[in-house]
Amino acid sequence: MANYKLILVLLAVFGVAAGCSKNTVPDPEPTDTTYGSDSGGSTSEWDSAGGTGGEEVPWGEEMDEGPASVIYFEFDSSEVRPDDTETVTRHALQLADNPSASVRLEGHADERGSREYNIGLGERRAQAVRRLLLIQGASAGQISTVSFGEERPAVDGSSEDAYQQNRRVEIRYTN
Amino acid sequence: MTGTGDNVTKLKGLVTLQGWRVAVLAGLWLFAGTAMAEITIEITGGGVKRAPVAIVPFGWKGQGAAAPDDVAGIIAADLYRSGRFDPVPESGMLQKPTAGTDIDFSDWTRLGIEAVVIGTVEQTGDNAYSVQFQLFDPYQRTQLVGYRMPASRGTLRRTAHRAADMIYEKLTGIAGVFATQVAFVSATKQGRGNRYRLVVADYDGETEHTIMESNDPIMSPAWSPDSRRLAYVSFEGSRSSIYVQQLRTGNRIQLSAEPGINGAPSFSPDGKKLVVTLGGVDGNLDIYTIDVATREKVRLTNHRAIDTEGTWSPDGRYIYFTSDRAGGPQIYRVPASGGNAERVTFEGSYNARPRLSPDGKKLAMVTNDQGAFRIAIMDLGTKDFLVLSAGRQDESPSFAPNSDILIYATRQSGNGVLETVTANGLIRQRMASGDGDVREPVWSPFPRY
Numbered sequence: 001m002a003n004y005k006l007i008l009v010l011l012a013v014f015g016v017a018a019g020c021s022k023n024t025v026p027d028p029e030p031t032d033t034t035y036g037s038d039s040g041g042s043t044s045e046w047d048s049a050g051g052t053g054g055e056e057v058p059w060g061e062e063m064d065e066g067p068a069s070v071i072y073f074e075f076d077s078s079e080v081r082p083d084d085t086e087t088v089t090r091h092a093l094q095l096a097d098n099p100s101a102s103v104r105l106e107g108h109a110d111e112r113g114s115r116e117y118n119i120g121l122g123e124r125r126a127q128a129v130r131r132l133l134l135i136q137g138a139s140a141g142q143i144s145t146v147s148f149g150e151e152r153p154a155v156d157g158s159s160e161d162a163y164q165q166n167r168r169v170e171i172r173y174t175n
Numbered sequence: 176m177t178g179t180g181d182n183v184t185k186l187k188g189l190v191t192l193q194g195w196r197v198a199v200l201a202g203l204w205l206f207a208g209t210a211m212a213e214i215t216i217e218i219t220g221g222g223v224k225r226a227p228v229a230i231v232p233f234g235w236k237g238q239g240a241a242a243p244d245d246v247a248g249i250i251a252a253d254l255y256r257s258g259r260f261d262p263v264p265e266s267g268m269l270q271k272p273t274a275g276t277d278i279d280f281s282d283w284t285r286l287g288i289e290a291v292v293i294g295t296v297e298q299t300g301d302n303a304y305s306v307q308f309q310l311f312d313p314y315q316r317t318q319l320v321g322y323r324m325p326a327s328r329g330t331l332r333r334t335a336h337r338a339a340d341m342i343y344e345k346l347t348g349i350a351g352v353f354a355t356q357v358a359f360v361s362a363t364k365q366g367r368g369n370r371y372r373l374v375v376a377d378y379d380g381e382t383e384h385t386i387m388e389s390n391d392p393i394m395s396p397a398w399s400p401d402s403r404r405l406a407y408v409s410f411e412g413s414r415s416s417i418y419v420q421q422l423r424t425g426n427r428i429q430l431s432a433e434p435g436i437n438g439a440p441s442f443s444p445d446g447k448k449l450v451v452t453l454g455g456v457d458g459n460l461d462i463y464t465i466d467v468a469t470r471e472k473v474r475l476t477n478h479r480a481i482d483t484e485g486t487w488s489p490d491g492r493y494i495y496f497t498s499d500r501a502g503g504p505q506i507y508r509v510p511a512s513g514g515n516a517e518r519v520t521f522e523g524s525y526n527a528r529p530r531l532s533p534d535g536k537k538l539a540m541v542t543n544d545q546g547a548f549r550i551a552i553m554d555l556g557t558k559d560f561l562v563l564s565a566g567r568q569d570e571s572p573s574f575a576p577n578s579d580i581l582i583y584a585t586r587q588s589g590n591g592v593l594e595t596v597t598a599n600g601l602i603r604q605r606m607a608s609g610d611g612d613v614r615e616p617v618w619s620p621f622p623r624y
Contacts, residue, residue, distance in 0.1 A: 060508075061184070101372055104411075104413065112548060112568070113504075113525065113527060113541065113543075113548055113570070114484065114497065114527035114528040114541045114548075114570055114571075115394060115395070115528075115571065115614075116394070116395060116438050116439040116483050116484045116497075116528065116614065117395075117481065117484065117499075117527045117528070118454065118498055119415075119436060119438050119439075119452075119483070119503055120436075120452075120454075120460045120481035120483050120499075121481070123435070123454055123458045123460065124458065124481070126458065126532065127457065127458035130458075140456070143434060144414075144434070145456075145458055146410070146413055146414055146415065146435075147415075147436060147454075147458075148410065149394075150409070151392035151394060152368075152369075152392060153275055153463060156589075157588065157589065158456060158567075158568065158586075
């Protein structure tokens, strides 16, 4: 399912930037075309389908399985709180026990301040989790990090509560 | 801080207009506390007094009832949007001449009009037009500037902006930026995520073009000095990459896709290199330059702190950047050829995202102003520090190519919108924005003719 989403993203990008240098373009599959037209279609069709009592299928972004765990951080901090170390340890053991497993650590910041600096703050948090995983037996090849800074808030809004939920690292299994 | 606005005099005629220009250019020194004897700027609520001008509807010689674009209307809108002029409505004009010999100057001085623009649009071929305009000082009864410019249907609007540039420069002594463009990122809600678009529009918001769009974030657009390319960061495939894209063709190259962070691109003054931020596997953000042709990377900083948001000085000698090596983020600079970093800002606890004015005299940044993130400007000569914006979440300052105006992102009811402010802080304007959350505006260089 993750692959499915990736194809869609690539399709969208190629629609406007035909000459870009990616050379591993997956061939568009018929299902993708169907998806594309569905996404632009009316919601009433979807509602009637749901009304038949048929099985509900996650759609679009909903297909994202979501992070395995989310670690939250204090303001201006990249320190993993004691309450969360157990969670990180669990993932470290899982990675150590399954050498073929891999995770992506996605670091995030709240919206305050400069965007690229916030990319740095998100990365700092992802690296803090990475170090804990490495110390506890995961290997470097199993872990990749990415920072979205303030670009992908979990919660919209400018409240202290929203900020708290946005300062986070999402642990996602990529294999 | 800007309380020296007493002693307001009404602008009259060319002589005063030029005196007013001097006063505007000297605006920065107001904040140094120097008393100005002949201030002609009325400072009320962060604005200046607008000079009344008349842009008379242009004559039309061609097929149909009117020219394809309202050239006089576009010029009037430009001058109004500058914040420095107040074009009188057509209904308030006592005459509507289209030739210089038809102007009765006393009709305009009676209304207190300080500048009169007349003109004609003539169709000279199937898709060929000629735009001529003249700017008069009704008090001196003289022509200040006049031009005849060829245009096509597709370039009429641009030609009108060009005429407005010439009029504005004649009246203020400051180069006009009405024919420039702005690139920005917009995000619109789509399902649980966003649809991100990289957009280029005329400075007045007209003729928007989407350059790139994606379901993953797009960040940090940067113009090449020739205005033909944009560099940006894209998170396609949940990893960051730096792209350089030709605007005309849409072709792009992936310039950097290292493990970890690839961010904050900005072109060198000669357009041959980019300064970027790379984080690597260990996530240590440092400043690098990349040669666009050879892709050769040169590391300029090596510090365990966050070093990011590099930008070249216009003379090419330095790279200014954000670093939190002293705790909170501050602005530093390092020689572009390599060397030791030196700290540039000392005011307050948070200064980030430096941008230098094209004339090299001023440094704009995001500052923490008593808990609010605002746009500030520092005079690199006097070190005077001035907060220009009034929001709580303002970011991404970018200078217009005339160094006189900045554009930045702010919030309105939780939504990202764009504002401009003059570098002296006196004229602040909100730009109309379309759908979605608009952020990271970057002003294009001057267009080439």
